[in-house]
Amino acid sequence: MSEEETTTLDRPAADRAGTPLPHATAQPTWLGPVLIVGIVLAALNLRPAITSLGALFEETRTGLGMSGTVAGLITSVPALCFAVFGVTAPRLSRRFGPVAVVCAGMAAVAAGLLIRPFASGAAGFLAASALSLAGIALTNVLLPVIVKRYFPDRVGTMTGLYSMALAAGTSLAAAATVPLTEALGGSWRTGLLIWACLAVAAVLLWLPITRAARRADRAQAAATGSGASAAVRADAGPRVVRSRTAWALACYFGLQATGAYITMGWLPQIFRDAGVSASTAGVLLAVTMVMGVPLAFVIPGLAGRMRNQGAIAVTLGVFGLTGYLGLSFAPAAGAWAWALLLGVSNCAFPLVITMIGLRAKSPAGVVRLSAFAQSTGYLISIPGPLVIGTLYQHSGGWDLPLALMAGLLVPQIALGVLAGRDRTIEDECGMRD
Incomplete structure (x- = not known):
């Protein structure tokens, strides 16, 4: 393959002294732009399986004859699946390479979304949903x-790009599922099935990406005489459980996810109990979610240019505290302002994803840190919405739940400051690149 036909995407192919690093690989010239599109398309598919179901949940419950217990189980399954299946990502990545695993993940999302509308009972529906969630x-x-x-030299920009796509997919599925369902005949099965098309498109794009990445890994293995691809050889990542930064990131991830799930699940009810109409309460939730689209691009880019991201974590936390304070004292009068403030606060997700990429030196370190922080974080987030619902039911109002929601932001801010420090897990664990 000639120089005119290839380009190196692993930009740090040489260190500052000009010495080539062992993980540098030559890639086809078309792979860079196509990979960017593939990352965006994959990110668009990371939430419609959840938010499309939320939009048609009542119709789905009725159509499948779900009990209240089963319905409650389905609402808690996403975070549980994210935690359980996320743990397997490092092993699969070492064995097959991250690109191939993402392609397989998109295939699982597509298969689950294609199967579940045809389920005749709650068990089949739950199994198909779990397949999508595993992907x-x-x-x-x-x-x-x-x-x-x-x-590697554009971590902030690229993280912002796919975080923005993730937020757009979340909002699009929440807002468009019901109108599309009505336009296509009104069946909840059709309304859920249409999102499989987006996942199938992602699979079709990731297939050539996977083939190109595999050929490049084989070429590198042949050139170095290692007999294994870089993805497989990169097994010597740090033991992240020994890193304070890894634990700070995991707990920060868990608390921000808790706040996001609580907001998505309970914010409309808070507004409705304050006298806001049901339709307006839904629009207010959409406003909160849509805030994540532009900010999900801006925040990672800003974070990537800073040595310490703690200031951003503090700023986002203060926005959230102000929003919860407003909901406590004037929920209806300042509804639009509180929705905007909480939308800004919920952008802690793209921040923590960016910090995961910055707190490790190598792809091997990132895969371990990402799996640890996300799996642990999602486990932490599981009880949040249930606890808030219990407090609301037994206290008869929102004063106590809102106090807890605001209180959780205090440790979240502190953890964000710790996670944002300019250090890597390799340094903390005494590992070398």
Whole structure:
């Protein structure tokens, strides 16, 4: 393959002294632009499986004859699947390479979305949903790894790009599922099925990306005489459980996810109990979610240019505290302002994803850190919405739940400051690149 036909995407192919690094690989010239599109398309598929179901949940419950217990189980399954299946990502990445695993993850998302509308009972529906969520979990963990490996000098920009796509997919599925369902005949099965088209498109794009990445890995293995691809050889990552920064990132991830799930699940009810109409309450939630689209691009780019990201974590936390304070004292009068403030606060997700890419030196370190932080974080987030619902039911109002929601932001801010310090898990664990 000639120089005119190839380009190196692993930009740090040489260190500052000009010495080639062992993970540098030559890639086809078309792979860079196509990989960018593939990352965006994969990110668009990371939430529609969840938010499209939320939009048609009542119709789905009725159509499948779900009990209240089963319905409650389905609402808690996403975070559980993200935690359980995310743990497997490092092993699969070492065995097959992160690109191939993301392609397989997109295939699992597509298969689950294609199967579940045809389920005749709750068990089949739950199993198909779990298949999609398993694919989402793997992709959640490995997209930061692919960004670190192929765009190491643009971690902030690329993280912002796919975070923005993730937020757009979330909002699009929440807002468009019901109108599309009505336009296509009104069946909840059709309304859920249409999102499989987006996942199938992602699979079709990731197939050639996977083939190109595999050929490049084989060429590198042949050139170095290692007999294994870089992805497989990169097994000597740090033991992240020994890193304070890794634990800070995991707990920060868990608390921000807790706040996001609580907001998505309960914010409309808070407004409705304050006298806001149901339709307006839905629009307010959409406003909160849409805020994540532009900010999900801006925040990672800003974070990537800073040596310490703690100031951003503090700023986002203060926005959240102000929003919860406003909901406590004037929920209806300042509804639009509180929705905007909480939308800004929920952009802690793109921040923590960016920090995961910055707190490790190598793709091997990123895959371990990403799996640990996300799996641990999603486990932490599981009880949040349930606890808030219990407090609301037993206290008869929102004063106590809102106090807890605001209180959780205090340790979240502190953890964000710790996670944002300019250090890497390799340094903390005494490992070398």
